[in-house]
Amino acid sequence: MRTLIYALALMGGLLLTSCGSAREVLYMQDLTQVDQDSMTVIELAQRAPALRVAPDDRISIVVSSKDPELATQFNLPVVTNRVGMESGFGSTNPSVSTYVVAPDGTIDFPVLGRIKVAGKDRHGIATDIKQRIIAGGLLKDPVVTVEMTNLYVSILGEVQRPGRYAFDRDKMTILDAFSLAGDLTIYGRRDRILLLRQEGDQQVAYRLDLRSASNLMASPAYYLKAGDVIYVDPNNYRARQATVNGNNVLSTSFWISLASLATSVALLIIRR
The missing domain is CATH 1.10.287 (Helix Hairpins)
Structure with missing residues (x-):
């Protein structure tokens, strides 16, 4: 017996x-007391960082003008065999090719030659190219659009759809990433989110707690950067x-x- x-x-x-326990599953529990007609304000630790170009990144650059024929000389076709450039694989704009940033941080731009782009955001690159075109008397009214074509994050562990996901905007948050992956499974630990980030020559690790809005949004890892790896720990039962x-x-x-x-x-x- x-x-x-x-x-x-x-x-x-x-x-x-x-x-x-429900306490281990619910998100942002410090906001549960907010009434329907009230509002609470959570201060972010920092503004969403502008994504900056680095060596080996892929970017697309489109120059347009009121005179399309003159602007064509600054744009690349889809098929190209030029060194330092690749076709638009993964690009959000299939009508142009993408530049691969050289180890020295430059690209070989039509007509203008070598241009340094590493360390600049999209707005900075577009402004630089526009000023060069105008200063050279090549176009009077150029409009330059720059896009990064290799922005992605990897999401692993206890999520519905683990994998590698592309994104096309600067203000991408970790919550956006989980929505792409179908949210955490019921077995994922909301208080044990690991984010790995390459910063210079160092690999930096952050721990996030989805149960606390103040903890989550105050973290430097709330806004994602290209190449981030997110891992969700399993709970004890799993x-x-x-x-x-x-x-x-x-x-x-x-x-x-x-x-x-x-x-x-x-x-x-x-x-x-």
């Missing part, structure tokens, strides 16, 4: 630990499901077998 009690207690404990030999989750048949074993043990004890 004592063995039966131990077995039932063990099964009950496993059943209880399989249910996550971690216990992992087998010794790999990442295979224990199936329902395992739990059925365990229940069957407990029943057999109970029957043997009763028959005694």
Whole structure:
């Protein structure tokens, strides 16, 4: 009888630990007291940083004008074999090719020659090219549009759709990233979000807590940068499901077998 009690207690404990507390699942719990007609203000630690170009980045540059024929000389076709340029794979604008930024931070721009773009944001690059064109008397009214074509983040761990996701705007937040990945699973730890970021020659790690809006939005990792890697830790229940030999989750048949074993043990004890 004592063995039966131990077995039932063990099964009950496993059943209880399989249910996550609402306190561990709800997002931004410090905002739950905000009424429908009221408002709260959360200060951000910093403004959304402007995304800046780095060596090996891919960018597209389009020059337009009231005279399309004159502007054509500054634009690249889709198919090109020029060194330092690639076709528009992954580009948001398939009508132009993309430049690959050289290790020295420059690109070979038509007519204007080598231009340094590393360290500049899109607005800075567009302004520089526009001023060069006007100063050279090449166009009177150029409009320069610059886009980065290799912006992506990798999302791993306990999310619905892990993978690598592209984005095309500066103010991309970690919440936007989770929406792309279908949100966290019920097994993901909201208080243990890991973000890895390359900053210069260093790999920097940030920990985020989605349960606290003030903690989340005050973090430098709230706004994403290209190349960020996001990992969602599994909760204890999910971690216990992992087998010794790999990442295979224990199936329902395992739990059925365990229940069957407990029943057999109970029957043997009763028959005694």
